[in-house]
């Protein structure tokens with residue numbers, strides 16, 4: 001069992017839950033243009049982690065589930081590992097992953113610090129990771145996002161079970177200063193055309209945030225939205241963007257699977273309407289190029 005430091009016990013006791021801001025010079029330098037921040041995806045192996053730590057990429061996105069680490073010891077101990085379903089093993093545990101990034105961030109110049117976005121594939125994986133994150137990682141100094149799909153979403157996605165929202169919020173309240181990245185499960189493909197985040201989806205998100213008393217001053221939430229669907233949902237997502245009257249720091253993070261159908265013009269319109277200072281763009285390079293984010297004329 002991981003031991004909690006006194007510092008982290010204090011955190012748990014007084015239930016501090018707020019956004020401290022990005023203490024990282026490069027990310028602060030780009031605060032007016034979040035689309036300039038670069039992403040590495042599914043950094044779920046030791047080899048890829050080392051590659052990313054040796055690159056200029058700003059943000060490391062990785063998946064966590066409960067499984068076991070492949071090694072020569074034949075150890076079948078179940079623990080949080082870096083892996084995406086359907087995988088159930090990995091060559092790297094969450095503990096080792098965070099330790100390496102923490103060491104990297106502690107020694108590099110401030111403008112080289114990397115953020116982490118931890119995508120939890122189940123509530124059990126998140127709950128089992130709290131002590132590990134609290135005892136290893138400096139969330140105060142390095143941007144730390146906790147991501148999960150907490151509601152069922154478009155288009156009629158009934159296959160993926162969302163992470164239970166109440167248990168999600170109860171868990172993240174124990175983590176101190178993190179950015180919440182909370183979204184909907186999605187179903188979309190190369191041939192999808194119709195489908196959007198509906199007003200019902202948006203209202204359910206607003207309710208679940210309010211019911212769990214997350215809408216306190218100073219918290220940062222980013223809503224991960226799938227490019228092809230977000231492009232069809234500007235009006236609905238505007239409601240979400242305005243719902244908390246600046247009490248919560250709301251941004252969107254646009255993501256996309258490799259071959260998703262995307263209406264590029266409508267996505268451009270989404271990004272420029274919400275604002276370059278409010279939208280992270282974590283999509284494949286060819287889609288990002290098509291967006292011509294350097295050309296502000298709509």
Ligand SMILES: *[C@@H]1O[C@H](CO)[C@@H](O)[C@H](O)[C@H]1NC(C)=O
Nearest residue numbers: 154155156157192193194195
């Ligand atoms: C989603 O479900 C609704 C109601 O069951 C149905 O009318 C609609 O056609 C479905 N959409 C898709 C894309 O399957």
Ligand SMILES: *[C@@H]1O[C@H](CO)[C@@H](O)[C@H](O)[C@H]1NC(C)=O
Nearest residue numbers: 021022031218219246247249
């Ligand atoms: C929102 O975030 C921005 C950039 O991260 C920061 O400058 C601003 O102070 C934050 N606002 C609130 C209300 O937390």
Ligand SMILES: *[C@@H]1O[C@H](CO)[C@@H](O)[C@H](O)[C@H]1NC(C)=O
Nearest residue numbers: 033035036276292293294295
């Ligand atoms: C914002 O960042 C994008 C991506 O790097 C870049 O293409 C664009 O020129 C930038 N826009 C502004 C206004 O800084």
